[in-house]
Amino acid sequence: AILxxxxxxxxxxxxxxxxxxxxxxxxxxxAVILPMGKVALSPENEEKxxxxxxxxxxxxxxxxxxxxxxxIPDDEAYILDITRQALSDAKLRIxxxxxxxxxxxxxxxxxxxxVCRHSxxxxxxxxxxxxxxxxxxxxxxxHPTNILQIHGTKDRVIRYDNPPNQPRTINKKQLWFPSPxxxxxxxxxxNDCEKVPVxxxxxxxxxxxxxxxxxxxEDILVIDQVPADGLTDTYASYYQNCKxxxxxxxxxxxxxxxxIFTTKAIPRAx
Numbered sequence: 001a002i003l004x005x006x007x008x009x010x011x012x013x014x015x016x017x018x019x020x021x022x023x024x025x026x027x028x029x030x031a032v033i034l035p036m037g038k039v040a041l042s043p044e045n046e047e048k049x050x051x052x053x054x055x056x057x058x059x060x061x062x063x064x065x066x067x068x069x070x071x072i073p074d075d076e077a078y079i080l081d082i083t084r085q086a087l088s089d090a091k092l093r094i095x096x097x098x099x100x101x102x103x104x105x106x107x108x109x110x111x112x113x114x115v116c117r118h119s120x121x122x123x124x125x126x127x128x129x130x131x132x133x134x135x136x137x138x139x140x141x142x143h144p145t146n147i148l149q150i151h152g153t154k155d156r157v158i159r160y161d162n163p164p165n166q167p168r169t170i171n172k173k174q175l176w177f178p179s180p181x182x183x184x185x186x187x188x189x190x191n192d193c194e195k196v197p198v199x200x201x202x203x204x205x206x207x208x209x210x211x212x213x214x215x216x217x218e219d220i221l222v223i224d225q226v227p228a229d230g231l232t233d234t235y236a237s238y239y240q241n242c243k244x245x246x247x248x249x250x251x252x253x254x255x256x257x258x259x260i261f262t263t264k265a266i267p268r269a270x
Contacts, residue, residue, distance in 0.1 A: 001031040001094040003083055003122075005107030007129075007258075008058050009048030012036050015104055018258070019128070020266045027267070031092045035082050037106075038073055039063065051075050053109035054133050057177060076113060083121065100270060102126045105158060105257065112139070112183070119143040124245070126150065126269050129158050129257050131183045134176065139186065144245040147187040148269055151180040152255020160251075184237075184249040193239035193247055204234040204265035205252060234265075 004021050006012035012034045016022055025032045040050040040060040050060050052075045062072055087096050099122050103111030108130025115125045116132065116139035124146030131149075133139055153160045162179040178186075188195070232253065239247040250269075252259055 007105030057109040192243035197237040
């Protein structure tokens, strides 16, 4: 089964469809759990659905929330409750040992939070275009967990090349977060893997022009294209001989925040 966690302001059904989650579910006869985040205010003061994932993601507040009502809604508890309900539903026939999280952007941050704190519930996490806690000590998995990080090198929303230990300012908010490479290295250490991964090249990205719907500010209407690089559009690195779980890293060459993969790529992710 797949627990799919949508990106900031993105309808979960649309987001899952763009990433071929529905295709994979039909092909493999899998259940898909599609929770929806609560309405929040974006940095531009617009109402968007969002996840309260980490202290660094994603810089929003909840409309109508008074100081006396803090803390803000507990999305972690909400998702766990929905997940446990799905696992206990006999009609869904979910194997609890084969439940994956697939998170995009804000949903990837939320996915990292879940596996860092509740790894016993999930076989693994696919985190696309989102990372994790600023403080590595916040992540303490208690169970072997498989991790696949996916990120485009030209992502201007959650930057691929975000500098280490240095805040980045967006709309007067400090939204620094670790780069995807830092997160992958963390998991390689947590899972006790060999330090140098094996890398292969794949043709995973569909040859399509992709909008960048989650861009902030002037980039919001920019349309980018991933060049057709054949067998080299995605570099897939896999860490070897891990003691506690597999770790992989797909780097999309010139990829933006949202790129559409070919249907053959998604089954490989799992």
